[in-house]
Amino acid sequence: MEATPTTVDERLEIPRLESPRRRVIAIATVVLLMVGAVTAYFVSRRPQDSPYRVTPVTRTSIVKEIRVTGHLELTDEVEVPAPIEGQLVEVFVEPGDQVENGQLLAQLDEGSAQMAVDVSRAELEVARARIAEAEAAVQRAKQALERTERLAEKGLASERVLEIARSETAKARAALQAARAERSAAQRRLSLRSLERKRTSIVAPRAGLVLEVPPRTGMIVGPRNRLFRIGAPVEEMHVRAPIGEADIGEVVVGQGAKFEVPTYPGKVFEATVKHISPDPKVEYGAIFYDVTLKTSNPERVLLPGMTAQVRIKVAEVDDVLAVREASLRFTPEGAPSAPARTRVWRVESTKLEEVAVEPGLSDGAMTEVRPTEPESLRINDKIAIGLALNDDNAAAAPSLSLRGHRQ
Template identity: 30%
Template sequence: MSDTPKSTPPSITQVLAASRKPRTHRLLWWLVGLGLLICAGGAYVWFKNSGSKGPRHVTSAVTRGDIVVTVTATGNLQPINTVDVGSEISGTMANVYVDFNDKVKKGQVLAQLDTTKLQTALERSRATLAANQARVAQARATLEESKQALARFEEVSRLSGGKVPSATELDAARAKLARAVADQATAEAAATESAGAVKQGETDLGKATIRSSTNGIVLKRTVEPGQTVAASLQAPVLFSLAEDLSEMELIVSVSEADVGQVREGMPATFTVDAYPDKVFPASIKQVRYGATTVDNVVSYQTVLLVKNADLKLRPGMTATADIKVAEHKGVLLVPNAALRFKPAERAKKTEGSVLSALMPRPPTPPRPQVRSNGEGKNRTRVWIKTAEALKPVPVRVLLTDGRNTEVESKELQVGDEVVTDTEEQAK
């Protein structure tokens, strides 16, 4: 019989305790991991919230002043009236008497064509006229002779009772008279034609001298002495004359979006590159109905009348014009940025434990819209900075010059600080 003690079988409690021990270790590790995750999230939230103090509102004071609305357009200066002087006849240019920028008077000789051929043709026409005039005189004498011969034949026939001359001789005398009448008419027609040729030759000879048709200044000269001028279907332009440069026209292109505001008689100012520091006055003379389309952009030509007594402005200069279409004095003005400003949604501060910051939250319900008292497209609001918070103020928008806008509001006063922007400020 052995003295070795017998082993006691484990009880149910011991079995359950042994099987619960690994699960306890696993739960402990899960709790440790969750704690580390919560610590990391809390550190992230703390650093994020401590990085800035919150937004700083940029404000601008409401002012009272004048506002001017202008329409900007570009164009070129032109003389009010430009006259092109050309030549109706062909020939060689013998002399040119004027140059660019020369002032000329009406009837002044500008150039002279070579008249050798024209004078020869005129002398030939005059000689032909003289010969035809001599034929007219000869035809008249022949006609008179035929009339007298017929009259004698008729007198003899009357005295002889129709016996002499014979009927044949009498008919021949009458035919001769008729031929004399026709010859005289032919000679007179030839003389008239020759007279016309002489007149044409004299006219051509006169047109060989190129004269100014108006008082003005020479803008362009396209001919030189010795150059051949060929006048065929249309007269070649030799000189361009501007009648008067003390008054000029500025033709600008106004866009279709602005043309409805532009009216005849409106004042305007413009500048040119030649005098960048000088502003020239002008006034609208005409707004043309015909449209001009360039690269799918529709514009309308508008003519501005310009005074140029000192002759500083020259034809062809490119000008930028500002047309004053509206002006209001002593009105409330706010910066345009204040009309565009909308307060951003600020995140609510986290309440409760760090775990609640990490847990998903239900979506925020939409904020109620703040309605203005006005209606229509020109109604909006601005935000005023007060000691407590931002306050919306309804306003009615009127004129704007691109930087400031005229507004009407019963709640807005001069000196109120309207918010134009926000900036994040570092801690």
């Protein structure tokens, strides 16, 4: 059986949408295709890159602080020598110990002190014997002088013999005076040695922290030898910090400060400026002044020598317009000259608009700004801080149209 041939028009004939339902489906399909095409266009379209790095204008608080590195110290310290000369036989404390006023630190050999007393007592006996001998010599010289004078009256003794007798009498009296002086000196030495015998114990002259002790026992020590160093109690301590000459004018006695130590990360300690040294110190050509801050240490967690990261608050403003400090230092190529830090550049597409401002307090990163024209600067305005980097995601800076003018 042969098939009935069909024409080209018959093969391409589009079926008629006689049903209303089919028409709705077809229209919906076309709409969806168009929405998808538009969405794909906007999604795939790359926004125009800005040639600038920008930062927004914000309203915030700014605190200016001086930040320096210092070290903890005791408020003062005393040196303790041996009260008398003698042999050190025992030490009762170690560095880091807390001691009270009058507490026993070390002991000297009492035998040496007793021996010194015995020697002094013997010297005193010798001095007394010399006095007796000198008194006897004076008595003999006086008697010899009296005999010589009687003989001279009778013409039996020459003038020269008489002078010799008188001289011997004077010498005997001088020897007696010397013996008596020696006895007085021996008595004083005996009293001193007797007192020293009671001072063989070395005690703390104040309460505080032991910083240094003798390296060993058995050595001979005396009043010229420093044996111990005792610092003030650690409940009150000092922080010594060098402040540069550019900042020292903003520091005053009584100013509050805060500091941290690496030993206790995140723990903040309070301090107060106590003293500002007028004596400058030069390090690598820079001038610094030592500032002493006092701090309380009731828990005794702070120790001498610890490093302190100090922050001294010198000024603060609240609820002010602020920009990054870098934006005040940015000047685009071709811009008219102006005093430093007196303008910022607001970004509008690829154009810049100059906004005159008066800078205020700065913490080094953010700076307070006051526009010379009210309402010329608003929160969230984009301010240029520099050109964008020339990489795959940033466009090169075009020739700019600078708008705005300075008053």
